[in-house]
Amino acid sequence: MDRRTFVKRTCVGSAVLFLSGTDALAYDDEVQLPLPPPIDVREAPLGKRSPLGMPGLYPGRVVELSDARSIAGNRVSQPVVRQMLEQGMKELTGESSVRAAWAKFVEPRDVVGIKINPSGAPACCSSPELVREIVSAVESVGVPTENIVVYDRFGYEMDIGSYQLLMPPGIRVVSVQGDRLDAAGYDANVYCQAVFFGEWETRSYMASIVAGGVDKIINVPTLKDHSASGVTGSLKNIGYGTFNNVARSHRAPYSFTNPLIGVMCSVEPLRSKAVLNIMDGTRMVWHGGPLTQNQDFIYQAGILMLSTDPVAMDTIELEIIEKKRRDEGAPSVWERNQKSITSNNGEFYHDATKNLYYRQPGHIAAAGKLGLGVSDLKQIDHREVRMG
Amino acid sequence: MSNETTPAAGAATADNEWITLLCDNGRTGGQGAPPLEAPSRARWQLRLGSSVRSAPVLDHGILYVNSLAGNLHAVNVETGRLEWKFQAAGQIHSTPSLYKNKALFGCDSGMVYAVNRETGAKFWEFHTKGEVWVSPVVRNGVVFFGSADGHMYAADAESGKLRWTEQLAGRVYSTAYAAEKNLYVGCGDGHVHSLDAATGKILWSTATGNGIDSSPALVGDTLLIGSEDFFVYALDARNGAVRWRYETGLGISSSPAATVDTVYIGSKDGFVYALGTKAGELKWKTRAGEVVTSPPVFSEGVVYIQSFGTMALDGTTGKLIWRAGLGGSVQGAPVVAEGVIYVAGNGGEVYALE
Numbered sequence: 001m002d003r004r005t006f007v008k009r010t011c012v013g014s015a016v017l018f019l020s021g022t023d024a025l026a027y028d029d030e031v032q033l034p035l036p037p038p039i040d041v042r043e044a045p046l047g048k049r050s051p052l053g054m055p056g057l058y059p060g061r062v063v064e065l066s067d068a069r070s071i072a073g074n075r076v077s078q079p080v081v082r083q084m085l086e087q088g089m090k091e092l093t094g095e096s097s098v099r100a101a102w103a104k105f106v107e108p109r110d111v112v113g114i115k116i117n118p119s120g121a122p123a124c125c126s127s128p129e130l131v132r133e134i135v136s137a138v139e140s141v142g143v144p145t146e147n148i149v150v151y152d153r154f155g156y157e158m159d160i161g162s163y164q165l166l167m168p169p170g171i172r173v174v175s176v177q178g179d180r181l182d183a184a185g186y187d188a189n190v191y192c193q194a195v196f197f198g199e200w201e202t203r204s205y206m207a208s209i210v211a212g213g214v215d216k217i218i219n220v221p222t223l224k225d226h227s228a229s230g231v232t233g234s235l236k237n238i239g240y241g242t243f244n245n246v247a248r249s250h251r252a253p254y255s256f257t258n259p260l261i262g263v264m265c266s267v268e269p270l271r272s273k274a275v276l277n278i279m280d281g282t283r284m285v286w287h288g289g290p291l292t293q294n295q296d297f298i299y300q301a302g303i304l305m306l307s308t309d310p311v312a313m314d315t316i317e318l319e320i321i322e323k324k325r326r327d328e329g330a331p332s333v334w335e336r337n338q339k340s341i342t343s344n345n346g347e348f349y350h351d352a353t354k355n356l357y358y359r360q361p362g363h364i365a366a367a368g369k370l371g372l373g374v375s376d377l378k379q380i381d382h383r384e385v386r387m388g
Numbered sequence: 389m390s391n392e393t394t395p396a397a398g399a400a401t402a403d404n405e406w407i408t409l410l411c412d413n414g415r416t417g418g419q420g421a422p423p424l425e426a427p428s429r430a431r432w433q434l435r436l437g438s439s440v441r442s443a444p445v446l447d448h449g450i451l452y453v454n455s456l457a458g459n460l461h462a463v464n465v466e467t468g469r470l471e472w473k474f475q476a477a478g479q480i481h482s483t484p485s486l487y488k489n490k491a492l493f494g495c496d497s498g499m500v501y502a503v504n505r506e507t508g509a510k511f512w513e514f515h516t517k518g519e520v521w522v523s524p525v526v527r528n529g530v531v532f533f534g535s536a537d538g539h540m541y542a543a544d545a546e547s548g549k550l551r552w553t554e555q556l557a558g559r560v561y562s563t564a565y566a567a568e569k570n571l572y573v574g575c576g577d578g579h580v581h582s583l584d585a586a587t588g589k590i591l592w593s594t595a596t597g598n599g600i601d602s603s604p605a606l607v608g609d610t611l612l613i614g615s616e617d618f619f620v621y622a623l624d625a626r627n628g629a630v631r632w633r634y635e636t637g638l639g640i641s642s643s644p645a646a647t648v649d650t651v652y653i654g655s656k657d658g659f660v661y662a663l664g665t666k667a668g669e670l671k672w673k674t675r676a677g678e679v680v681t682s683p684p685v686f687s688e689g690v691v692y693i694q695s696f697g698t699m700a701l702d703g704t705t706g707k708l709i710w711r712a713g714l715g716g717s718v719q720g721a722p723v724v725a726e727g728v729i730y731v732a733g734n735g736g737e738v739y740a741l742e
Contacts, residue, residue, distance in 0.1 A: 074618075074638065075617070075618070121679075123638070155441075155456070156718050156734055159441065159719065160679055162599065162601050162616055162641055164519070164559065164561065165559055165576045165599045165600075165601045165616070168559075169518065169538035169558065169559050170537075178441075179736065182456075293658060293679065
């Protein structure tokens, strides 16, 4: 094994853990969902896990800031976002200065990766305005410009979001793969392996930029529902956004995003490097995620959330999306009614009562059981800050 | 063979020449070419094995196509077979430009190359400190290009020797329009700049509300360009004053194809727009079905554009004439020449449709 360690985490043990007293893989009255297969993990040597890694310095703490001025006419206001980010960082850390708050997470010697979410661009993706502010904050701690990397897996989605253009000169803007099938940007020694639907390619490899290219990761997910996982937030952005060949985990109408999302997030060195989550909720997709461009389902929520705990953050995200769906008369993402399933993409993208999969929002609680954070709402320190 | 990528305004190149982005630096596209009927077959198709994120160019029977694998491919348009390919140091998002016996293009590792069009051998390379996604344009023997390092460069097209460089305040992904004495270019900091082509000195700058990916077109003394701030701008090319602007639903990465009467441009809101060149009034807009980031091409009465496939729209009404599910692209533009439409796209296939 050379310098790496082989870790086998079959889900035989884990599945028992998941199934006892959690909704993660619950059976529904109407539909019986298949059980997930074992997942083998091969990861980098554990060594000493970083205290900054998931769930990070402030387990269970989520700061939610809202300011209606942060978005208008689909345009994000960078000055307002800056105020929200600064206020949020101070609230999260208890520091009185913004610089001191950021210094808790990054050091001048770090190579810092900013993991964006461009899927769904341009209608709903990590706002370049927010990413620019994060870049500026990281620079303020003393990290050299050339040591800041804005990245995602898919280059063509980043192209649509124009991230290359909109970042300051000197920042590296990197896509892990140029093509759908390009595997050159992945580390062959770190992977998750499972057979979900009898597929031939059973491994998902970790992006090399995560395995060895960066020291710290700031995760910038968006506030969205997801047709397969229920919501796509911190966990899915950092998990499925780090490994390749992940779409195989869901084949309509079934989804094994639970537990694969959490398992991927737990793999080292990803777990230790992901030190901070900043969720862009200026726009919220409450149906049709993650790719919809249908403005009927995109709400200009004006929200930003900060947490070191991706499980707690996604738990709050799930609450927000569920409330919005109730307000709009759409069924819960927990619904597992056969009548709600369609194989027609056009119908899914225009009818909020229809979905392609039996969604798996239980992946959040499952990730909590893996030690990645707090999923019990009663134990989450949810701090709401109304700004404008 | 054209010696410059910049013909005089309104002078469209010959039907078998398409030597830079949108045919020539005047962005004249296929103007003057007869409209193509719905293609019924592919004369040939070629699998490059890597995504194409730029537009092909054509001259005298050879189609030049760049790919993300870092290759410039020379393809015989009669046979669809590869004549040669050149390996660059990084991925290529740059549309090639042809100048005399050279094919010029940039790559993501910061190099601009001049490659022999006959053999694929390298003449020279020029180093910048950021990726070069733009198409180099040549005028009066000087090649102009911007880089993500935030600079505009001018170099001797024969030798690659630097003439001048000028620092801008943002990344440059906009392909410059090279007029006789002035350059016009958009910048990631949201400004449109006019530079002195001889010295690089900035003559005027006009701010928009967000970064500019779009490459400008010039009609008379009106400069047309899109911005990520959702607006299409018409500027006075002499001083940068805004003559009109038109708001679309989302940001604009597409570049305009313009005539004296009409400007055609796509928006990320999924529509293709036709606007009056003089006053910016909406003539029509047509939903493409998907995000539009590629530039359109306009031939006699027909607008061709790639999104997730290739479409032909009636230039007067915007009505869909035909749609082909081939050539899906986020950055490419079709080449329309001699009754054939050449498209390449994200899937790494090149098609000659007729």
